[in-house]
Amino acid sequence: MITGITRLTATPCLALASVLLSAALISQSARANEAAYVLLYHHISRDTPVSTSVTEEQFAVHMNYLDENNYRVVPLEKILNAVEKGKKIRSRSVAITFDDAYPSVYDNAVPILENNKWPFTVFASGEAIDNASKVALTGAATSYMTWDQLRELERKRGTIGNHGYKHQHMLSREPDETDQQWRERIAGDIKYAQSRLEAELNKPAKILAYPYGEFDAELMALTAELGFLAVGQQSGPVGPSSSARAAPRFPLSSEYADLPRVSEKLNSLPFEIRSPAAPATLLVLGEDKPTLELKVAPGPYRASNLTCFVSAQGTAKVRWQNSASTFAKITARQPLRIGRTNYTCTAPHESIPSLFFWYTHVYMRREEDGSWYQN
Secondary structure, eight states: OOOSSOOOOOOOSSOHHHHHHHHHHHHTSOGGGOOEEEEEEOEESSSSOGGGEEOHHHHHHHHHHHHHTTOEEOOHHHHHHHHHHTOOOOTTEEEEEEESOOHHIIIIIHHHHHHTTOOEEEEEOHHHHHHHHHHHTTTOOOSSOOHHHHHHHHTTTEEEEEOOSSOOOTTOOOTTOOHHHHHHHHHHHHHHHHHHHHHHSSSOOOEEEOGGGOOOHHHHHHHHHTTOEEEOSOOOOBOTTSOTTSBOOEEOOGGGOSHHHHHHHTTEEEOOEEEOSSSEEEOOTTOOSOEEEEEEOOOSBOGGGOEEEETTTEEOEEEEOSTTSOEEEEEOSSOOOSEEEEEEEEEEBSSOTTOEEEEEEEEEEOOTTSOOOOO
């Protein structure tokens, strides 16, 4: 049981018996159905933007749910290494992550995690931490944690990861920048960010969280060359066919952080994806209604009930291309908005009503003149 907080009550959308049955069946399934879950938080506060926050009470409810339903809270690196090395992903494993190193995480989330002796990962951008540490010397409040606070988190089972030095849109090109110049610039940002972590901290992880969750196959390849594991912000469970250079995480914010939705995420299964290789795509200029060609391995999912949702639109058109229901073409009904758009596809398990298979693909669409969109 979680200690050190006010006990909060909530009614899960799944009965405990159903959860336990699901867990037992998952453990007996093929490797394609192995699943781990990475939760992504930003602010833990009721006073910060709703789109990137959960309240202190919501966070406590989430942690209570993990505790009461026997999830294994493990270091993120353990899950990513299992994927990278092709090892078995232990079912019901959960990693807890925070992007940007906001003070509300230090104040409101870490005490709960520390009381339960749970590991967690904070992804910090070096420039923001450098600036916050200077501001803190004046006695003023800071918008981000300081190096001293991050060092304290390391002593409390926290791991600090790389979020880039400048927290920039890494796929964006400078005017007249060549591909090689772009590679050198982004590699320099990632490496300098890591050097600041290594200079200030005891043992930072060599894991990159892509700023804004933006990446493509080229950035994944660069990340691999630099020797990093990496995570995105696209939702979904981690499975054997996930990439250790773009592992999915479930972003949680107050709009989507009620317990029924969270429990659904924590009882999802990964499709075994055979293509595309990268779960994110930067659209070429002029392309605004991309078709996702999704190839999956056969599995115990109800293909006839595959549903794909497009951010800000609703359901997409889904067309199976073969009788085996392993190759689908998914197309938005309207042009995608400028910015990031998710195609989130789910299909119910063929025999367990409480389980859904889940995959998300991210598209990024620039302004018509090729400039990067405002976040």
